[in-house]
Amino acid sequence: MDMMARPQLQRDAVIETIVAAARKDKDILFISADLGAAALDSFREDFPDQFIHAGIAEQNMVDLASGLALSGKKVFLYAMAPFITARCYEQVKCVIASMNLPVTLIAVGVGLGYDHATLTHFTPEDIACMRALNGIEVLTPSDANSAAAIAQACIDDPKFRYIRLERQPLAALYHSGFDAALKDGFGHLTAGSRVAIVACGYLTHNALAAADALRDSGIEAGVIDLVRVKPLDGAKLTELFAGYDAVLTVEEQLLEGGMGSALAEALIDAADGRRAVVPIKRLGLRDGFEVVNGDRGELHRLYGIGTDQIITAAEHLAEALPA
Amino acid sequence: MNINDLEDKALWLRQELWEMAMRQKKGHIPSSYSCADIVTALYYGGVLNYKAGDPDYADRDRVIVSKGHAAMVLYPVLADLGYFPADELKRFTEPGGLLGMYADFRIPGIEGISGSLGHGLGMGAGFALAARQDGHDYRTFVILGDGECYEGSIWESAMFSAHHKLDNLVAIVDRNELCILGRTEDLVALGDLEDKWRSFGWNAISIDGHDFAEIGDAFAKLDKLDGRPLAIIANTVKGKGVSFMEGRSEWHNRMPSDEQMNTARGELGLAAVQGGEA
Numbered sequence: 001m002d003m004m005a006r007p008q009l010q011r012d013a014v015i016e017t018i019v020a021a022a023r024k025d026k027d028i029l030f031i032s033a034d035l036g037a038a039a040l041d042s043f044r045e046d047f048p049d050q051f052i053h054a055g056i057a058e059q060n061m062v063d064l065a066s067g068l069a070l071s072g073k074k075v076f077l078y079a080m081a082p083f084i085t086a087r088c089y090e091q092v093k094c095v096i097a098s099m100n101l102p103v104t105l106i107a108v109g110v111g112l113g114y115d116h117a118t119l120t121h122f123t124p125e126d127i128a129c130m131r132a133l134n135g136i137e138v139l140t141p142s143d144a145n146s147a148a149a150i151a152q153a154c155i156d157d158p159k160f161r162y163i164r165l166e167r168q169p170l171a172a173l174y175h176s177g178f179d180a181a182l183k184d185g186f187g188h189l190t191a192g193s194r195v196a197i198v199a200c201g202y203l204t205h206n207a208l209a210a211a212d213a214l215r216d217s218g219i220e221a222g223v224i225d226l227v228r229v230k231p232l233d234g235a236k237l238t239e240l241f242a243g244y245d246a247v248l249t250v251e252e253q254l255l256e257g258g259m260g261s262a263l264a265e266a267l268i269d270a271a272d273g274r275r276a277v278v279p280i281k282r283l284g285l286r287d288g289f290e291v292v293n294g295d296r297g298e299l300h301r302l303y304g305i306g307t308d309q310i311i312t313a314a315e316h317l318a319e320a321l322p323a
Numbered sequence: 324m325n326i327n328d329l330e331d332k333a334l335w336l337r338q339e340l341w342e343m344a345m346r347q348k349k350g351h352i353p354s355s356y357s358c359a360d361i362v363t364a365l366y367y368g369g370v371l372n373y374k375a376g377d378p379d380y381a382d383r384d385r386v387i388v389s390k391g392h393a394a395m396v397l398y399p400v401l402a403d404l405g406y407f408p409a410d411e412l413k414r415f416t417e418p419g420g421l422l423g424m425y426a427d428f429r430i431p432g433i434e435g436i437s438g439s440l441g442h443g444l445g446m447g448a449g450f451a452l453a454a455r456q457d458g459h460d461y462r463t464f465v466i467l468g469d470g471e472c473y474e475g476s477i478w479e480s481a482m483f484s485a486h487h488k489l490d491n492l493v494a495i496v497d498r499n500e501l502c503i504l505g506r507t508e509d510l511v512a513l514g515d516l517e518d519k520w521r522s523f524g525w526n527a528i529s530i531d532g533h534d535f536a537e538i539g540d541a542f543a544k545l546d547k548l549d550g551r552p553l554a555i556i557a558n559t560v561k562g563k564g565v566s567f568m569e570g571r572s573e574w575h576n577r578m579p580s581d582e583q584m585n586t587a588r589g590e591l592g593l594a595a596v597q598g599g600e601a
Contacts, residue, residue, distance in 0.1 A: 055483060057482070059441070059476035059479055060445045060448070060479035063441075063442045063480060064446070064452070066445070067435065067447060067451075068452060068453050070434065070449070071450055071454070071457070072457075091442065094436065094438070094439045094442055098428075099436055
């Protein structure tokens with residue numbers, strides 16, 4: 001592949017943004033549990049006091065962050081997704097969430113990003129477990145530009161956040177308009193009327209491909225990039241989905257507690273006891289899912305979340321709905 | 324304060340804790356009593372730098388009771404320093420009161436939350452690192468339970484602190500040898516803790532945690548630190564000061580009978596009361 005044509009990695013976009021801020025603000029600290037990035041190399045050299053290697057010791061990394069944050073530091077924690085979530089969950093709950101400290105947790109390789117590493121490196125539960133934390137904001141960028149903008153928001157307004165980064169480079173989706181998506185919590189990337197396909201991160205790109213194919217076959221599918229899975233603006237989403245006949249969610253998460261679960265809850269709560277606005281179909285990993293060797297695309301097909309399966313599910317939804 | 328005064332102050336602290344706990348039938352007396360002399364020495368023995376009446380004083384030394392079930396040991400002291408009204412002690416654990424069973428960071432003088440074991444040393448390392456980065460002279464003292472040293476996170480933090488030469492960090496291990504179900508050495512042996520801390524790159528010293536001369540000597544080592552954090556293994560007796568609780572794990576969070584209550588009151592120099600309650 002032509003290296004010049006390869007899109008920037010989200011982690012590099014995030015770190016470059018943080019480094020630029022750290023040059024002017026010595027209170028910004030970046031702590032890694034032994035995860036690197038091209039953009040991190042110069043930061044380590046130029047700012048040895050502001051880059052801290054935690055060791056492969058996520059528990060201490062989080063406890064340390066609490067003491068630093070209580071001392072006025074703006075702390076960014078950085079690790080592979082499985083190890084900055086479930087591995088040190090009790091630490092995050094007890095010393096970050098409990099005091100609502102302005103610490104940003106940056107995870108790389110969410111969902112099935114570490115495809116060939118299989119189960120220990122998958123995070124089919126990271127949305128479920130992290131959104132259950134009191135006071136947390138959970139964000140998933142879908143390209144390098146949105147990742148950089150989210151990092152800038154973390155710098156401008158430090159608070160307790162969990163940022164879900166894709167491991168692989170993703171084609172640029174946002175050249176402008178991400179400010180509105182960040183404010184609303186979602187980007188309405190493609191307008192439609194029949195089926196609204198909701199995804200985030202990597203799968204937003206599959207959703208866009210599926211919507212293109214669906215429109216070619218006469219089904220007006222829209223795509224919503226659910227940038228912020230917590231908190232969700234149920235009223236605004238209800239308003240959005242009022243323009244659709246059905247919603248199809250697709251995710252690299254177990255359905256229990258994942259993105260589609262969060263969306264459904266938000267719509268139910270916004271309806272406040274009345275019938276929710278729109279029928280919802282969810283695609284994602286199901287309890288008892290099998291772990292096999294395979295690349296991302298093969299895993300998607302196995303778990304029923306490949307682009308073709310998104311198309312098929314949307315077609316079934318459209319067939320079942322009044323024209 | 325001289326040693327006699329410190330002993331009087333420690334008795335006062337145990338009395339206050341007794342009244343607090345028995346009024347509400349809540350609290351962890353034995354765990355608090357095993358570190359009560361250490362806490363007394365810290366606050367009244369000229370160890371800590373603080374400003375009475377000003378819990379937010381920037382250069383104050385930081386204290387974390389990482390064995391959070393014993394956080395109450397600080398409450399009478401913090402009230403005595405004028406950080407909050409002493410009346411709050413009477414409302415311990417009550418709805419609307421300031422003081423709960425475990426350390427709540429919203430209490431003036433409490434630096435961070437504790438209750439779940441294994442977090443305080445890492446948090447303390449964060450304070451110590453921030454102090455160095457910001458050019459502050461304050462020290463951070465973390466009171467750990469010996470049972471807490473089962474937590475792997477403690478040793479992650481110990482390794483990190485030694486690597487970063489955090490000699491403004493002090494870990495005090497309240498070595499009362501008891502956890503809820505029995506003696507540590509019978510359950511899963513902790514072994515030679517002094518040796519363990521030293522092997523992690525710390526200065527380490529073992530003392531009698533109820534002997535103010537030995538406690539004072541240990542803290543005097545802070546004046547000549549050499550780039551290593553300091554671990555003080557304080558050999559203590561859980562429940563120290565109430566004979567029937569001393570060294571007995573079953574009293575971890577049990578409340579005494581009326582008769583036992585007055586036995587304890589007598590040993591603590593408190594007047595007997597009807598029904599044992601103040």
